[in-house]
Amino acid sequence: MWAGRGTDARGAFRHRPTLHATIASLSRQPPVDRRTPSTTDPTDALRALRERYRGTAANSVAAFRRLASRLAANPGASDVVEALRRELHRIHGTAGTYGFAQASVLAGKFEELAIRWAADPDADRDRRATMTEHFANALEAHIGAPAASTATQSALTAPVVAPRAAPTSVAATPAAGAPDLIVVEDDPALVDMLAYALGNAGFSFRHYATGPEALAALIALDTGTAHPVILLDIDLPGLDGLTLHERLRAERPDAYATVFLTGRGGEAEQLRAYRAGAMDYLPKPVNMRILMAKIPSWLDRSRRGR
Numbered sequence: 001m002w003a004g005r006g007t008d009a010r011g012a013f014r015h016r017p018t019l020h021a022t023i024a025s026l027s028r029q030p031p032v033d034r035r036t037p038s039t040t041d042p043t044d045a046l047r048a049l050r051e052r053y054r055g056t057a058a059n060s061v062a063a064f065r066r067l068a069s070r071l072a073a074n075p076g077a078s079d080v081v082e083a084l085r086r087e088l089h090r091i092h093g094t095a096g097t098y099g100f101a102q103a104s105v106l107a108g109k110f111e112e113l114a115i116r117w118a119a120d121p122d123a124d125r126d127r128r129a130t131m132t133e134h135f136a137n138a139l140e141a142h143i144g145a146p147a148a149s150t151a152t153q154s155a156l157t158a159p160v161v162a163p164r165a166a167p168t169s170v171a172a173t174p175a176a177g178a179p180d181l182i183v184v185e186d187d188p189a190l191v192d193m194l195a196y197a198l199g200n201a202g203f204s205f206r207h208y209a210t211g212p213e214a215l216a217a218l219i220a221l222d223t224g225t226a227h228p229v230i231l232l233d234i235d236l237p238g239l240d241g242l243t244l245h246e247r248l249r250a251e252r253p254d255a256y257a258t259v260f261l262t263g264r265g266g267e268a269e270q271l272r273a274y275r276a277g278a279m280d281y282l283p284k285p286v287n288m289r290i291l292m293a294k295i296p297s298w299l300d301r302s303r304r305g306r
Contacts (some may be wrong), residue, residue, distance in 0.1 A: 046288075049196060053189050057143040063087055064136035072129035076121050082133060089235055091289040093263040094190045095143065096285025103142040104285050108263070110135050113219055128191070143202040178226035179204040180299060184214040184241065185233045190286070194231070203295065211239025215247055223255050227302040229279070229295070234262040234269065242269070246276050257302035259294075261286055 040112035064087065068304040070080045096104030110131075117123050124131065180203045185191050191207055198205050208214035218230070230248075245258045260273050263284040270281050279298060282291065 010234035015064075017244045017250075038233075045196065045200070047192055049097055050098050052192070053094075053100075054143055056189060057140065060087070060091065061136050064132055066138065067134065068129045068132035068239075071132055075125045075128045078121075080117065081114060081117050081128075085111055085118065086235070088114055088135075090189075090264055092141065093233075093286075094187050094193075097190060097193060097288065099192045100143050101285075106135070106138060106142070148242075178221065178223045179206050179228055180226075181205040182218065182228050182230045182256070182293070183207045184209075184211070184230060184236065184244070186210065186236055187233075190284075191232065193288065201292060209237070211236040211241065211244050213238075215239060215244050218248055219251055219301055221255075223252075225303070227254070227305075229298045230255055230256050230258045231261050231301050232258050234260060234264045241270055242276070245273070245278065249277055254305070257298065259298060263292075 018281055040170035056115045067080060067087070070086075073079065080282065092104055092111055093102075094104075095107065097185075099179055102265050113124070113131075119130065163213075172180050181198060183191060183194055183198075183205055185194070185207070186209045191209075195205070195207065206217075208217060214236075230245075232241045232245060236244070241260060241262065245260075257279045258273075258277070259280040259282065261282050261284060262269070279301065280294070
């Protein structure tokens, strides 16, 4: 998005479009509704979940406006910049999964800028509040917050995917109490989508929202011969996913297989994950159909010891 690193005395970046201009441009475009992959036969359940996500947009917009007010009062507050980055990371990772591609792209670009603000306290200092407010307006325009219709709400009883058949190539029977999958993710909206899809496909799972909570529980869990697959975010509160994965490899070798679902799609993160023994690495926004198609093979590989 930005080419060049020159700055003027006020910290504004030269020789590249500003985020303000990008937001203004996107805001003039009609909201884009692109699902991945595209389909002419989306399930009612997925539509209902998407409407539910739209219903949470008002809370997200309000959060960004509160952050804009705090930045107006103190643009150099590091805790506010970090809170902004985390909120942007959440929107970037989840909005596209629900079909709001423009919101996801814009949040990803703004997240890059928030990371730069954290590194350089003077960068865009006098424009941070305004840019955050403009992002809130753009998010509201691209996602919106309409109430779901009665017909859409009733669609929540429909399955997302057909229930899976019992795996025939798994050598060992999972231990009682050990789930097929463990979801370690702090974004409630993405957890909502995963829980609905996994439950309707017949997979058992547990969820943890923070790194320390997940590490303590997974070290203590009696997995027997189950070898659960962990769907693991990297950017977690308290302990990042890469460190959590490496700790589990050291303390519970061969007990789990790890698949990263993360907004951090950089080469360095992927190489670190694979070198540490990760089974797979899927960038966010998550393509749910591909994710659900891959799960049986992940479980098969995990229980066979890969």
